[in-house]
Amino acid sequence: MHKFILVIMLSFLSIQKDSGKIIARQGNVSFFSYTPVENIKAENNQVLSIVDLKNNKIAVSILMNAFVFEKALMREHFNESYIESDIYPKATFEGKIIDFDPSMKGVQTRMIKGDFSMHGSNKELEIKAKIEKQNDVFVITGSFEAVVEDYDIKIPPLLRGNIAKIINVDFKFEYEAYEN
Amino acid sequence: MLILSLNMKLMKTKTIVSILTFLLAISFVNGQELLDILDKEHKDTLRFTEATFKYSRITYGQSVQTRKSGTLDVSANIRFWNTPEERSQSFFVDRLNTRFALEYGISDRLLLGVGGSTFDERFDGFIKYKLIRQGVSSGSPVTVSLFQNASYFSDALPYSSPGRMSSNRLSFTSQILIAKKITSDFSLQIAPTFVHRGLVFNDNDPQNHFAIGFGGRYKLGGHVSLVSEYYYVANPIKSFDTYGPFSLGINWELSDVMLQFMLTNAVSMVEDAFITQTRNNFNFKNPNLNFGFNFTYTIHFKNKLKGKR
Incomplete structure (x- = not known):
């Protein structure tokens, strides 16, 4: 009986040790706003992302001032x-x-479904992404469109022509094994 | 569930159940909080507060702010006021003082500027260096900048005046600007100041002055903020009455253009002159109240995205 408990405990511990997660520390997110008045382009190369390979959950965190x-x-x-x-x-x-x-080699195109939160507003997104696996390195790339209005971002009437209503966002993450 | 039912079958004590729930809780936390893991990763990077003030000047006086590298500010600063004469012909613009200035950011911390004023005929140049930057949540609690200017008083003087020799027409102002962005909307600044005046017309007047400046900014909206500033001079000029310069203004930004509107009693826009030689008090009697207007256009010479890849 005691052996049984021991086995259970060990199995839990072993799960904890092998995190089964992959992390991208220098993910790239860029966005573009095209209007006849001006084009605005921005890039962030310090985006963090993590994927749990056991349940296919993904999280991304973007520092806005970067x-x-x-x-x-x-x-x-x-x-x-x-x-x-x-x-x-x-x-x-x-x-x-x-x-x-996660075990499939080469390229697979998948939908990523989840909540995007920015400027205090939440929006459910469905993003088509390309996932490439080479050896143990995963690369996820894709793009989506963000509607400025959805995120409660105020644009003064005088500058409304300078900023597009829909912003194109591109992303690229290169993942490596995560150890805690 | 399987584990729990097995556990029930074994009919063992509560301790086992509690151990199992504890372990389950660990694995649950482990699997769930992906964003928390990312939060921990973020913590290493030290960030600095941006935009304690929106421009290198609060209204007439310097702020801790320097400009980003490769940006040139072209500005026209104008003060209008009325003369006390009753039969004034113009609305608020009997007299005006205009200062044209160029300011260039050598680096994100080092700013150079030159300017010339029409009314008091002063030409000035300055250098400002941001020594300490206020950190977000960690790091320094304040931003500290060092400021040094030199101004040349070029106005013609009477033949008998002691200041006709050009060697003592230069004045110098040194400031330590200390500011804190207290909340995202509210910033305060305190500025210990030393002024050395080149020309002293009366022997009783001090040549060196100590002053302290106070300034603040309150953000009213995304693009508009309310600003105010005041200087106190510890040892003012004795031979005529001077007052501490005060201002109340609005900053308004529109992409590359910065507009600053203000009411002030300071006529000059050069540090040594407005700190020590403001002759009017701040009230609504002519010619005391000036309406001031700073127009600044920012030109970017550096594309920050280039060379980044």
């Missing part, structure tokens, strides 16, 4: 006037990769 713009003033306005990164420093995504098979 976005780099062409113009230094754009970055200040983005953080100060639009995203308010003092109050909402991060944008996060939490979801699941549907029908993801």
Whole structure:
């Protein structure tokens, strides 16, 4: 009987040791806003993402003030006037990769479904992503469109022509094994 | 569930159940909180507060703010006021003082500027260095900048005036600017200041002055903030009455343009002059109240995305 308990305990411990997770520490997220007045482009190379290979859950965390713009003033306005990164420093995504098979080699295209939270607003997203596996390295790439209105971001009437209503977002994450 | 039912079958004590639930709880936490793991990863990076003030000047005086590297600010600063004459012909613009200025960010912390004023005919140049940056949640609690300017008083003087020699027409102002962004909307600044005046017309007047400046910003909306500033001079000029310069203003930003509107009693826009030689008090009697207007256009010479890849 005592052996039985021991076996159970050991099995739990072994699960804990092998985290079964992969992490991307230098993920790339960029976004583009195209209008006749001006094009705005920004890039962030310090995005974090983690995938739990056991249940196909994925999480992404983006530091908003790490976005780099062409113009230094754009970055200040983005953080100060639009995203308010003092109050909402991060944008996060939490979801699941549907029908993801971690053991499959090569490229698979899957839907990622989950909640995207930015500027204090939540939005359910469904994103098509390409997942590539080479040896033990996973690379997830994809893009989606974010509607500015959904995230309660105020744009003054005078500048409405400068910022697109729909922003294109591209992402690329390279994962490696995660050890805690 | 299987484990629990097995457990029930074995009819063992409560301790086993509690151990199992504890272990289950661990594995549950382990599997669930992916975002918490990412939060821990984020913690290593030290971040600095941005935009304690929105521009290198609060209204007329310097702020802790320097500009980002490769940006050039082209600005026209104008003050309008009325003369006390009753039969004034113009609305608020009997006199005006305009200062044109160029300010360039050598690095994110080092700012150089030059300017020239029309009314008081001063030409000035300054250097400002951001020494300490306020951190977000950790790091320094305040931002500290060092400021040094030199201004040349070029106005013609009477033949008998002691200041006709150009060697003592230069004045210098040194400041330690200390500011804290207290909340995302509210910033305060305190600025110990030392002024050395080149020209002293009366022997009783001090040549060196100590002053302290106070400034604040309150963000009213995404693009608009309310700003105010005041300087107290510890040893003012004795031969004529001077007052501490005070201002109340609004900053309004529109992409590359910064507009600052203000009411002030400071006529000059050069540090040594407005700190020590503001001759009007702040009230609504002509010519005391000035309406001020700073227009700044920012040109970016560096594409921050280039060379990043």
